Amino acid sequence: MTILSRSIMLKKLLIPHSGNDYKPHLLHHKRVWFYGSFLAILKVIIVITILLLPEQAWLSSDAVVRQGDQIVALTNEIRANKDLPALTINALLNKSATTKAEDMGINNYFDHTDEQGRGLAYYLRLTNYKYTFAGENLALGYIDANAVMRAWKNSPTHYANLVDTDFKEMGVGITAGNYNGRATAFMVSHFGTPSANAAENGIISAVAGIKIPGQSQIAGIYDKYLSAKLTFSDWFYGEFEFSNYIYYIFLGFFALALITTIIIEKKRRHPHLIINGLGMMLFIIFLIKI
Numbered sequence: 001m002t003i004l005s006r007s008i009m010l011k012k013l014l015i016p017h018s019g020n021d022y023k024p025h026l027l028h029h030k031r032v033w034f035y036g037s038f039l040a041i042l043k044v045i046i047v048i049t050i051l052l053l054p055e056q057a058w059l060s061s062d063a064v065v066r067q068g069d070q071i072v073a074l075t076n077e078i079r080a081n082k083d084l085p086a087l088t089i090n091a092l093l094n095k096s097a098t099t100k101a102e103d104m105g106i107n108n109y110f111d112h113t114d115e116q117g118r119g120l121a122y123y124l125r126l127t128n129y130k131y132t133f134a135g136e137n138l139a140l141g142y143i144d145a146n147a148v149m150r151a152w153k154n155s156p157t158h159y160a161n162l163v164d165t166d167f168k169e170m171g172v173g174i175t176a177g178n179y180n181g182r183a184t185a186f187m188v189s190h191f192g193t194p195s196a197n198a199a200e201n202g203i204i205s206a207v208a209g210i211k212i213p214g215q216s217q218i219a220g221i222y223d224k225y226l227s228a229k230l231t232f233s234d235w236f237y238g239e240f241e242f243s244n245y246i247y248y249i250f251l252g253f254f255a256l257a258l259i260t261t262i263i264i265e266k267k268r269r270h271p272h273l274i275i276n277g278l279g280m281m282l283f284i285i286f287l288i289k290i
Helices: 003-014 029-051 055-059 061-081 091-107 120-126 145-154 156-162 221-232 239-263 271-289
Strands: 131-140 169-179 182-194 203-206
Touching (some): 061 169, 091 120, 091 169
C-alpha cells in the first residue's frame, strides 16, 4: 500500500469530506461497535490474566514492597479521617515485622507468641527497637493490602491499633510461608513509639490475629484487579501500560474524527456521528481509568 493510498484511507476514516459524504468512517455505527468490542475484549483479557496469576506473584520482592507501602498509606488514611497524625515508617519496625512474619511461615504457626512463648517484645528486642508503646496486628492468607486493611478495620482490637494515639511509627512485614500444609501469605504490622530512655521499654499492646487458613482473602475480582494495578503496573511496561497505549491511540483517533466532524462543513453535521464519537471517547476513558 502506497503512502498516497494510506493517506486517502485515513482521510476517509477520520476527516469528513465529499468523498465520504462528510461522514468519517470511524464514527459509523458498525465501526464504533467493532472497535468498542475490541477494546473491551482487551481489558477482559487483562483481567483474566490477573485472575490466573498465582498468589506467589504478589509475594515477589517488588510486590511485597508495594503492598507494604500500601498498608502504611491506608493506615494513615484511616488516621487522617480521625484527625490523627500520620505514622512514619521505621526501618527497625519493618525488620521486626518481617522477622515475625518469616518465623510464622517457617515454623507453621499463626499467633502472637511462638512455641517458646516469645512474643512482640522478643522481636522488637532482636532489632534493638526501644519503645514506650508497641503493638502488633497479624493477618494470614491475604495477598491484597486493601482486603487486609478492611479486615483490620472491621476488627475492634486491630482497629484500636490503627488509630491508637500513642503510636508514632510503624513497620510492615509480608512473606510467603506454609500453614497447615498450604502455601500462604503472612502479614504483620508493628506499631511503636520510640523511648526517650534507651535503657527501658514500656507497654506492649498486642491484639489477636485473624485466623483464616486455607483460602486467599481477596474480597472480589475487582479488588484483585486493583491490587495488581498497584503491584505490577511498572513491570517492564507491563500489560497495563501496553493496553493504555492502545487506548490512548484510539482515543486520539476518535477525538480527531469528532472534532473534524463538528468544525468542518457545519451545515452537513450528522448528530448520530457526534453521539457515536462522544460515546466512544467516554468509553475509552472509562477503560483507561479502571
